Amino acid sequence: YPLLSLFIDPESRQLVTGCADGQLWVFSLAERHHYRRVACVDLRKRRTSFSARRVRAGLCRQPDESHLPSTHGLEQERADAAFPVLTLGPCDLSLIPDSECEFLSAENTNCLWIGSSAGLFVFNLASFELEAVLHYKDFGGLSIHVAGSCIVMSKTVNRKALCLLTSMFGKKIAVLEINPALLLASQRSPGARQCLSVLASSCVLPTSPLYFGIDEKKSTKPASQKRSAARSSVQDRPLVFHSAVRSSGYMSAPHATMFSPKTNIKNDGKRSSKCKNSFKRAEYALEDPLPTKLGRQVAAAPRPAAVCCVQYSGDGRRLACGLANHLSLVFDASLTGTPAVFSGHDGAVNSVCWSHDQRWLLSAAQDRTLRVWSVRRTELALFLGKDMFSKPIQSAQFYYMDGFILLSSGSECQLLKYHIDTCKDEIKRYKQKSWSKPVCRLSMTGGVDVTSLSAVNDFYSHIVLTAGRNRTLEVFDLNVGCSAAVIAEAHSRPVHQICQNKGSSFVTQQSQAYNLFLTSAVGDGLRLWDLRTLRCERQFEGHPSRCYPCGAAFSPCGRFVACGAEDRHAYVYEMGSSTFSHRLAGHTDTVTGVAFNPAAAQLATATLDGKLQLFLAE
Known part of the structure; x- marks a missing residue:
């Protein structure tokens, strides 16, 4: 299919091309990525998935919300339509005030206007998902339902977007004025307004299942009380339970000295190297390079057996x-x-x-x-x-x-x-x-x-x-x-x-x-x-x-993501890029699991044939 449109995003350094069959091809222009293809997106499938989320359950809904009325026939009719990519234009959502676009994170506002013959789309260049869909048929006063060409301008004085359309089958021209903030807000679920956080921001409620452990800890007696009670129970009893008491040997001759320790050695209060804690860890250095060098490879078992999961201990x-x-x-x-x-x-x-x-x-x-x-x-x-x-x-x-x-x-x-x-009770173990x-x-x-x-x-x-x-x-x-x-x-x-x-x-x-x-x-x-x-x-x-x-696994610093793959490689991504930055070789089979050491710049990988690999920083 022929290429109909092209767009270069200077912020993410990506090249986007649109085809007549509705395919979007995204390439990285960064030299360290070797100008590789990042993603291939089918606009028709993305629109179908976007509609399914909104119609069936919403992009994010509350569990007790009622489902929206079924529009299966209309959605199926629109899904069968072709979406040739006629134009591509910038859609910078960072220009929208935070009060109007609070549901978007500040790091994820770099989007793209996609003009098609059937409608307009807001496409996110980070998640490769549609943020909003606008069909020409939804406008009652618009005479153009199938566009032959279009162009979008988003950087206007009033922060609105202007879209110029020409009809495919007639001599008609139309101009649409679109408010991106209202468009995005109208196509999201109200469930996204709630505030959730992994960090606990409130105390445990008395009705919470987690209160079970707290209440149990409060009801238990301290160990000191238990020990004192145990002592009082055996307070007035004899120390021996027979009449004959063995002599302590105090009046007998002293034993011969077999060993005399050296007590005059000066070590300035320092412990020997053998007694030092070899597991002492310093703070994880953020400037350390990524562990990309294969340091060791071992077989987990004598016979090949897939490694299903790996995890480092908290101390590394x-x-x-x-x-x-x-x-x-x-x-x-x-x-x-x-x-x-x-x-x-x-x-x-x-x-x-x-x-x-x-x-x-x-x-x-x-x-x-x-x-x-x-x-x-x-x-x-x-x-x-x-x-x-x-x-x-x-x-x-x-x-x-x-x-x-x-x-x-x-x-x-x-x-x-x-x-x-x-x-430990050896008798009743x-x-x-x-x-x-x-x-x-x-x-x-x-x-x-x-x-x-x-x-x-x-x-x-x-x-x-x-x-x-x-x-x-x-x-x-x-x-x-x-x-x-x-x-x-x-x-x-x-x-x-x-x-x-x-x-x-x-x-x-x-x-x-x-x-x-x-x-x-x-x-x-x-x-x-x-x-x-x-x-x-x-x-x-x-x-x-x-x-x-x-x-897959996060790095301890949270800046990188590692994952396994079927091509006998492990891949490392930077959080700010959708394409990988490093491709780690040296594996003999599919990489099933990865784990970062929480205390050092080390990455462990596991394969389907039972091998473990350890990657170190160069």
């Missing part, structure tokens, strides 16, 4: 991974030495999670069981069997600063209160003293199965993010104990991973950055969302992922 010392051969392994952060093995599952381990204090490791598998392990003793501390879950556990993690266990099974998200007994009990069960709207779940455990947060089989995202507020918002049509396929920007204890980020999260779907790339606006802020394109779910 160890790396845990779950394998398809039913094992969970814990490596040293440098991938040296023999890993600790945690065995007991009867299915592929699809989720591993470290506790906040790094004492416990949680693992969930396809055998419908969940286990919590003692990392130091490498033994089972808590077991949740098949009788508690009707379907396999898709996601599981510690939550609320290790106060709860959060998991998804089927269409439910379960919040469990748990207790791990640390007292068979007796399970650790326990767990459900506190809250939440189901997704529509009763669909949960495909992914994510929440923050490094600080107190009331927000839980979930993804459903019907391609929706749902936000739960556990302080209220109900659903807070639903995002319909988040991807063209079900989301298999939600990754939040959780930061690190070794680096400081802005508080607003914790509201960003990633979603990944097979064949539909990576999308960056903002919880404050509940909108897709950017789409990352360039890594092939058409058949197998590949993982």
